Amino acid sequence: MALWNNDPFGNNGSAPFGQAQMGGGEVLSADSVKCPSCASNIFYEPQLDSMICRKCGNVYAPITLEPRGSLGIKEEHDYMGDSDMTEDDKKRHEIVCNSCGATLVTDEHTMSTMCPFCGSPALISRRMTREFKPDYIIPFKIDKENAQSIMKKWISEKKYTPLGFRSKSRLTSLTALYVPFWLLDCAVNSDLSGTGTKDSLVAYEVHSKLTYYVKGLPFNASIKIANKLMEAAEPYDYSEMIRFESRYLQGFYANKYDQLPTEMTERIIKRIDRFSASNGEFIAKKYTSFDLREDKCLSWLSEISVKYCLLPVWFMTVEFGGRDYQFAVNGQTGEACGQLPSSNAGEIRDSIIGPYPGKWKSIAGKALMVIPVILMILLLIPSVSTLKTNLIIALSAAEIIIALILIVMFILKLVLKHHYGGEIKSSYELTDYDKDPGLDCYYDSTRQPDVEIKEVMIPNAVTVRNGNGRVIGENSVDL
Ligand SMILES: [Zn+2]
Numbered sequence: 001m002a003l004w005n006n007d008p009f010g011n012n013g014s015a016p017f018g019q020a021q022m023g024g025g026e027v028l029s030a031d032s033v034k035c036p037s038c039a040s041n042i043f044y045e046p047q048l049d050s051m052i053c054r055k056c057g058n059v060y061a062p063i064t065l066e067p068r069g070s071l072g073i074k075e076e077h078d079y080m081g082d083s084d085m086t087e088d089d090k091k092r093h094e095i096v097c098n099s100c101g102a103t104l105v106t107d108e109h110t111m112s113t114m115c116p117f118c119g120s121p122a123l124i125s126r127r128m129t130r131e132f133k134p135d136y137i138i139p140f141k142i143d144k145e146n147a148q149s150i151m152k153k154w155i156s157e158k159k160y161t162p163l164g165f166r167s168k169s170r171l172t173s174l175t176a177l178y179v180p181f182w183l184l185d186c187a188v189n190s191d192l193s194g195t196g197t198k199d200s201l202v203a204y205e206v207h208s209k210l211t212y213y214v215k216g217l218p219f220n221a222s223i224k225i226a227n228k229l230m231e232a233a234e235p236y237d238y239s240e241m242i243r244f245e246s247r248y249l250q251g252f253y254a255n256k257y258d259q260l261p262t263e264m265t266e267r268i269i270k271r272i273d274r275f276s277a278s279n280g281e282f283i284a285k286k287y288t289s290f291d292l293r294e295d296k297c298l299s300w301l302s303e304i305s306v307k308y309c310l311l312p313v314w315f316m317t318v319e320f321g322g323r324d325y326q327f328a329v330n331g332q333t334g335e336a337c338g339q340l341p342s343s344n345a346g347e348i349r350d351s352i353i354g355p356y357p358g359k360w361k362s363i364a365g366k367a368l369m370v371i372p373v374i375l376m377i378l379l380l381i382p383s384v385s386t387l388k389t390n391l392i393i394a395l396s397a398a399e400i401i402i403a404l405i406l407i408v409m410f411i412l413k414l415v416l417k418h419h420y421g422g423e424i425k426s427s428y429e430l431t432d433y434d435k436d437p438g439l440d441c442y443y444d445s446t447r448q449p450d451v452e453i454k455e456v457m458i459p460n461a462v463t464v465r466n467g468n469g470r471v472i473g474e475n476s477v478d479l
């Protein structure tokens with residue numbers, strides 16, 4: 001955009017944070033830059049607008065290589081034999097599912113009869129093949145009975161869940177699973193742009209730099225579990241997070257991590273960018289109205305650190321209509337979540353007779369009661385007029401018609417319920433997951449945010465707004 005050839009923050013590039021310098025597919029030569037910490041080759045990571053070391057996880061600013069923290073974790077190495085196995089891992093074993101390949105870790109006394117991910121009984125128990133050393137854990141607080149009743153209630157409250165699904169979701173298959181998470185702490189340096197107006201008339205192109213702090217933002221590290229499902233189960237109360245000890249694994253299963261934090265930078269920055277966009281109010285309050293340009297919302301991270309934490313989840317997979325549905329109950333807070341099949345037929349049925357009986361049935365029902373009363377009064381008045389006769393005939397006819405309509409609606413409802421209530425394949429929509437809890441839960445309020453706003457008046461274009469702040473036209477004026 002021509003207006004921003006002169007960058008308000010004095011950067012040479014056209015984008016305020018130098019993103020454009022290397023953004024357009026131009027990558028620093030792979031061999032040219034070494035990690036200042038471990039001397040491995042480091043690469044430019046466009047998602048983070050940073051240089052990243054795949055070996056130690058350290059993150060650096062492009063060009064200056066100023067440290068921006070680390071996405072690294074303590075490395076878990078593969079075991080070659082028993083000799084290098086830790087004492088803790090000698091008392092554990094891995095359970096591998098022959099059907100879906102899931103790997104679970106548990107203590108030597110805990111056995112499993114069924115895979116929590118695919119329901120297969122084809123499970124193999126073997127010695128540990130990779131080190132297992134999470135840093136932290138939040139122990140289970142919700143027991144199985146409690147989780148089952150929470151899940152049952154949650155499913156029963158959903159309106160269009162097919163009856164066939166309800167009977168199929170055997171809640172006894174809820175499994176207590178410790179899911180591996182990376183908890184991210186970092187400073188978010190976001191660049192928000194938009195158009196603001198003051199005094200209803202003068203428009204400004206606004207650029208702002210906002211630095212805020214995020215603490216304990218969780219990222220699911222297991223590829224077997226849907227990320228959106230785990231986001232819907234958030235938040236967890238970290239005040240109950242403690243150092244991981246082997247005894248917490250007794251009677252429980254833990255999923256091993258499949259993805260390192262350095263492998264999920266896109267997911268990390270997408271979620272952070274959503275947070276940053278929601279932060280537009282910091283700027284908006286300085287203007288009469290403010291339109292944030294979300295496509296111009298860029299964030300880069302510094303002071304990055306991650307913790308490896310196991311979080312408690314009651315987990316269940318239900319196969320229905322040729323598809324797997326995953327459900328979870330947060331093992332600490334009891335929050336239930338998942339994606340349910342939603343019966344199209346149920347919605348069609350309700351669009352014909354569902355919502356109407358509530359409203360129209362009560363009107364019709366009242367008319368059905370009131371009309372005979374009016375008829376009685378009319379019959380008691382001793383004058384014989386054509387008008388009175390016609391009125392009595394009309395009211396009697398209306399009474400019969402209303403009664404017939406109600407009978408037809410009742411029969412229609414019975415027939416459609418019988419027809420569409422059960423299982424019909426390929427006519428299900430999926431309900432949406434509950435939204436993740438957003439920035440409020442992970443905003444580090446112990447640290448002051450830093451806001452810097454630069455504005456330039458838009459020449460020759462004044463946005464005219466009505467009293468509600470809506471744009472009602474653009475005028476050209478001499479400034
Ligand atoms: Zn390194």
Ligand SMILES: [Zn+2]
Pocket residue numbers: 097098099100101102115116117118119120
């Ligand atoms: Zn399986």
